[in-house]
Amino acid sequence: MKIYVVSATDSSEFTRLKWSFTRSTVIALDAEWKPQRSSTSSFPTVTLLQVACRLGHNSDDVSDVFLIDLTSIHLPSVWELLNDMFVSPDVMKLGFRFKQDLVYLSSTFTQNGCEGGFQEVKQYLDIMSIYNHLQHKRFGRKAPKDIKSLAAICKEMLDISLSKELQCSDWSHRPLTEEQKLYAATDAHCLLQIFDVFKANLVEGITVLDPTEINVGLKGILTGSDYTGKIVMVKLCKATDVIRGMSENGQNIANGVVSRKTTLNTMPMDENLLKIVRKYGERILLKESDRLPKNSKKKTRKRISLSTVNTNKQLLCSEDWQGPPPWDSSFGGDGCPKFLLDVMVEGLAKHLRCVGIDAAVPLSKKPDSRELLDQAYKEKRVLLTRDTKLLRHQDLAKNQIYRVKSLLKNEQLLEVIEIFQLKISGNQLMSRCTKCNGKFIQKPLSIEEAIEAAKGFQRIPSCLFHKNLEFWQCMNCHQLYWEGTQYHNAVQKFMDVCKLSEVNKMSL
Numbered sequence: 001m002k003i004y005v006v007s008a009t010d011s012s013e014f015t016r017l018k019w020s021f022t023r024s025t026v027i028a029l030d031a032e033w034k035p036q037r038s039s040t041s042s043f044p045t046v047t048l049l050q051v052a053c054r055l056g057h058n059s060d061d062v063s064d065v066f067l068i069d070l071t072s073i074h075l076p077s078v079w080e081l082l083n084d085m086f087v088s089p090d091v092m093k094l095g096f097r098f099k100q101d102l103v104y105l106s107s108t109f110t111q112n113g114c115e116g117g118f119q120e121v122k123q124y125l126d127i128m129s130i131y132n133h134l135q136h137k138r139f140g141r142k143a144p145k146d147i148k149s150l151a152a153i154c155k156e157m158l159d160i161s162l163s164k165e166l167q168c169s170d171w172s173h174r175p176l177t178e179e180q181k182l183y184a185a186t187d188a189h190c191l192l193q194i195f196d197v198f199k200a201n202l203v204e205g206i207t208v209l210d211p212t213e214i215n216v217g218l219k220g221i222l223t224g225s226d227y228t229g230k231i232v233m234v235k236l237c238k239a240t241d242v243i244r245g246m247s248e249n250g251q252n253i254a255n256g257v258v259s260r261k262t263t264l265n266t267m268p269m270d271e272n273l274l275k276i277v278r279k280y281g282e283r284i285l286l287k288e289s290d291r292l293p294k295n296s297k298k299k300t301r302k303r304i305s306l307s308t309v310n311t312n313k314q315l316l317c318s319e320d321w322q323g324p325p326p327w328d329s330s331f332g333g334d335g336c337p338k339f340l341l342d343v344m345v346e347g348l349a350k351h352l353r354c355v356g357i358d359a360a361v362p363l364s365k366k367p368d369s370r371e372l373l374d375q376a377y378k379e380k381r382v383l384l385t386r387d388t389k390l391l392r393h394q395d396l397a398k399n400q401i402y403r404v405k406s407l408l409k410n411e412q413l414l415e416v417i418e419i420f421q422l423k424i425s426g427n428q429l430m431s432r433c434t435k436c437n438g439k440f441i442q443k444p445l446s447i448e449e450a451i452e453a454a455k456g457f458q459r460i461p462s463c464l465f466h467k468n469l470e471f472w473q474c475m476n477c478h479q480l481y482w483e484g485t486q487y488h489n490a491v492q493k494f495m496d497v498c499k500l501s502e503v504n505k506m507s508l
């Protein structure tokens with residue numbers, strides 16, 4: 001392992017970096033960033049990007065580790081080179097949960113004149129997946145599923161100790177200490193070594209293990225005398241190698257380097273690597289939502305809710321319906337209580353219509369929150385829902401959204417009548433189309449008129465012909481209703497549900 005600190009694009013180290021990219025089919029990636037106070041609403045700034053390149057196809061080939069100093073190098077000048085490597089189909093990228101690093105890296109580059117940052121990493125292999133795969137091979141279905149740190153995996157597989165203290169050191173401090181450089185380089189280089197173990201396992205096909213060996217760690221398996229002949233030994237990262245690598249002058253190595261116009265002119269992967277990539281390769285793709293810091297999302301939400309709800313006490317009852325109703329004419333309403341019911345309380349809509357309340361349902365079948373809130377706002381309706389997530393939206397005033405607590409339709413109806421202090425009189429019952437929420441025509445139709453009106457879309461049962469019934473038609477959907485048995489049963493039902501008195505009944 002040779003370590004190069006790359007702090008400028010006109011340096012020999014940078015030339016070496018470009019050259020290494022063209023000679024490597026496996027590149028390990030890691031990033032360090034400046035520790036950040038949790039209250040900050042942006043992503044941490046990545047100060048160091050470690051790139052470990054395996055030169056050649058074999059584990060005993062030389063590797064170059066580059067510490068790209070993002071605090072000093074001109075970021076727009078390295079963006080293309082890095083991006084080409086990220087998306088190159090010829091280079092397998094190794095990382096340890098690199099998605100987070102990529103998010104921070106992308107944000108850092110975006111803030112420094114590289115609009116869009118980085119979108120994706122192709123042909124990616126996560127060390128965590130590799131480790132889990134090896135565990136699965138060892139233990140079968142009983143493989144322990146705990147999430148390990150890279151340090152723990154390194155210790156177990158390579159017997160390398162990564163210093164926790166250095167991991168948490170200040171990565172924005174310059175110059176980096178020798179310990180920091182060594183740590184940063186090892187962090188990336190160990191990914192190559194873990195991959196070597198993985199590759200050796202796949203290639204040599206060690207799948208049958210003696211049950212008595214089951215408690216032997218991976219390192220034990222690798223170094224155990226029974227197995228050494230069968231697999232490639234992993235070269236452990238020796239401290240002396242590292243120190244030798246660091247004291248070496250990068251300029252000597254960089255002599256005679258080929259500089260190309262295109263940023264990457266890679267060599268293809270060998271057959272074994274191609275097989276691994278096809279089987280285990282992943283793709284990291286950053287979505288729009290990945291580009292927003294979680295902190296800032298949380299913060300925004302908190303800020304909004306604090307401006308509407310001032311005290312804890314109010315927060316407790318924030319679900320309750322408060323304030324002047326949107327139909328209150330002194331607040332610009334038209335004086336009639338109106339509701340909009342989301343799909344979770346659709347049944348309640350019909351019940352409300354049966355007692356004459358204007359109860360609309362969403363315009364589309366599967367509305368998103370935005371459509372619902374928009375419709376409620378435009379039509380000055382109170383949104384009734386059981387979805388607590390909708391309450392978090394602050395687009396509607398508190399008097400325009402209410403979470404129904406009861407589960408049964410009859411109880412929901414009573415709950416709404418009580419909360420909104422609706423006055424239901426007997427003559428309101430069955431005064432609205434239950435199908436579409438439309439209003440009925442002013443005057444009832446005679447049977448002859450009803451038959452005429454129903455032509456073409458609704459059949460009036462002939463048994464009704466000789467009865468002296470009143471027919472009502474919906475002005476909106478033209479559905480005809482009549483005072484049959486069903487009607488009287490329904491009226492009786494809602495008299496009971498709404499606990500309407502006999503006096504009200506008389507006025508029916």
Ligand SMILES: [Zn+2]
Nearest residue numbers: 433436474477
């Ligand atoms: Zn109708």
